[in-house]
Amino acid sequence: MNNIKLFSDSTCDLPKKLLDKLNISIIPLYVVFRDKTFKDGNDINVEGLYEKVDELDILPKTSAPSPIDFYNAFKPYIDKGDSIIYIGLSSKLSSTILNAKIIEDEFQDSDITIIDSKNLSAGIGLLLLKAYELIESGMDKENIVEEIKSLVSKVKTSFIVDDFDFLHKGGRCSSIQSLMGGLLKIKPILKVNDGNIILGQKPRGKKRKAIDLTLQNIYKNKDSIDLNRIIVGESMAIEDSLYIKEQLEKNMNFKEILLIEAGCVISSHCGKNTTGIYYIEK
Known part of the structure; x- marks a missing residue:
């Protein structure tokens, strides 16, 4: 072989x-x-x-x-x-x-x-x-x-951006979404669906609120998640990654929680202080 x-x-x-x-x-x-x-x-x-x-x-x-x-x-x-x-x-x-x-x-x-x-x-x-x-x-x-x-279709990706400019100017977010995000202090939860980036839930307020909402969605669906591994990614947002890791350790039973830093290409489109969570469904 x-x-x-x-x-x-x-x-x-x-x-x-x-x-x-x-x-x-x-x-x-x-x-x-x-x-x-x-x-x-x-x-x-x-x-x-x-x-x-x-x-x-x-x-x-x-x-x-x-x-x-x-x-x-x-x-x-x-x-x-x-x-x-x-x-x-x-x-x-x-x-x-x-x-x-x-x-x-x-x-x-x-x-x-x-x-x-x-x-x-x-x-x-x-x-x-x-x-x-x-x-x-x-x-x-x-x-x-x-x-x-x-x-491929079972990999679930969610990420929270802090600055709309990178997504908007990089062609990954419409001008209306960019404008509304800035005016209404929305911290959008973006998802990947069939290869495209789509807008998910749109909580207002601080980024931590959007993170907690993302975590709650994971807890609700825990029976359908492969617990072997989950990855938490960040672009200059290590404190949020550590917070997510702590919450997952308290509320879930993942065998491995891997923390990573986004590279330059991903950071070029999502911007500073972005956080992502990635796992596989059963």
Whole structure:
């Protein structure tokens, strides 16, 4: 049986130490400030991103890895005869999956599978961790791919943004929602549905109220949640992540609560002080 090599892109937001430990390779997206381009997580970190936003008084643009980026990443493993599974950012939010599929077609005689997570950030990360566990269990590639694809619609992603400007200017939020959010002090709970970001509940007031509402929804649905793992993500909002972890430990029985920091591409669209919660339903 061929060795199975796992790939993702930088928007999976899993910590580098964990990715290295699990031998998951990352193909970075790009962050662009005017005429300067940076590889997400390689040439720029989140602190540097927000420093540049303040310094230049502009929001960054982001772009997908090119087909050449995928070719260069995959080829050494193809040459070794490895099988490849790539799990990437939702095709409805980026051309990343499309570019990966171009190279999948280029290597027609090789064993490459491209999986559209229809998600973002740790929503991708959850699928990667599950795929790793299945590889370690000795499952064959065909069944791993089938299992991961069956989980795509079961990954639940919710996040709370503190600043509408990043979503609005990044094209992820309509002008009406941006205006109303600012005027009415709404802290929206955004969700990922079939690969798209949609507006969920719209509590007014402090961000902590929106977090508590999100937690209450988890408690109500606890019987339908896979308790093996939940991920809490943040962009410069570690205190909120620690609060969520504490509440989950009190009220739920997750085997693992993983805290992560959002990378530069995700932070470019959600902005500072964003918090996300990610889990899989049964």
